[in-house]
Amino acid sequence: MYTHLEQRDSTRPPVSLGTLAKMKREKEKIACITCYDASFAVLCDNADTDLVLVGDSLGMVLQGHDTTVPVTMDDIVYHCKAVARGLHRPFLVADLPFASYPTADIALANSVRLMQEGGAEMVKLESGLGQLEIVEFLARHDIAVCAHLGLKPQSVHKTGGFKVQGRDESAAKRMIESAKALESAGADIVLLECIPSELGKKITEALEVPVIGIGAGPDTDGQILVLYDVLDITSGRKPRFVKNFMDGATSNVHALKRYVEAVKSKTYPAPEHEFHA
Numbered sequence: 001m002y003t004h005l006e007q008r009d010s011t012r013p014p015v016s017l018g019t020l021a022k023m024k025r026e027k028e029k030i031a032c033i034t035c036y037d038a039s040f041a042v043l044c045d046n047a048d049t050d051l052v053l054v055g056d057s058l059g060m061v062l063q064g065h066d067t068t069v070p071v072t073m074d075d076i077v078y079h080c081k082a083v084a085r086g087l088h089r090p091f092l093v094a095d096l097p098f099a100s101y102p103t104a105d106i107a108l109a110n111s112v113r114l115m116q117e118g119g120a121e122m123v124k125l126e127s128g129l130g131q132l133e134i135v136e137f138l139a140r141h142d143i144a145v146c147a148h149l150g151l152k153p154q155s156v157h158k159t160g161g162f163k164v165q166g167r168d169e170s171a172a173k174r175m176i177e178s179a180k181a182l183e184s185a186g187a188d189i190v191l192l193e194c195i196p197s198e199l200g201k202k203i204t205e206a207l208e209v210p211v212i213g214i215g216a217g218p219d220t221d222g223q224i225l226v227l228y229d230v231l232d233i234t235s236g237r238k239p240r241f242v243k244n245f246m247d248g249a250t251s252n253v254h255a256l257k258r259y260v261e262a263v264k265s266k267t268y269p270a271p272e273h274e275f276h277a
């Protein structure tokens, strides 16, 4: 009864939290990417990405906003449904957008929407010590949770912009403590955005759960990039950690396969993609 998913294609069983934990233990890098529709989801699946995130970055790359703040629950549910239709193997994560998790009860109701309507297997929320109770509550209700630390794009109007986080010693120490506390509260994955590589390494070593980085150096358990950056669709100034995998590729799926291969072989991120304290 429980094996029907695996039987759909037993050579490529769906990635689960168990698969990701095993990859961390065996030091196989986890290749992750954002995605927002069914056609690209098929390509991400064909390229053998391990985890796909329906990120609120869709507010910037699809909707043309300057930040992720305008993105709504309905937006994420709509795109998550589309992505879920195109995926078979990758683990599907969806963002809880800005102001969709002010209390544990509201966070639970919105997470249930992402899972039941959207087809997500995990929810991601921008976190810190202030979200411990919410993470604990979601975990207690059997919701798989990814806690996002470091640069938190939903807070840019409060924090003053898209800046590298955790550069000074006290901020780095606070981030390590927050990551450990979120893991103890029940987070199943921690995602680190735009932090010095040294801090990315320390947090990865301090946690048992997989740690995924974007601009967090080469030592995290996995990497994630925005799909449109990998495929060089995004225009304008790009963050330091972005690499254009279309350069030298013969098709979109070839570029995605080159990204996955670069993560697995640890050739991405290279020194020029890193931040330091």
Ligand code: KIV
Pocket (backbone or CB within 6 Å): 034, 053, 054, 055, 056, 057, 058, 095, 191, 193, 214, 224, 226
């Ligand atoms: O929304 C998003 O795309 C993200 C990534 C930057 C990890 O959260």
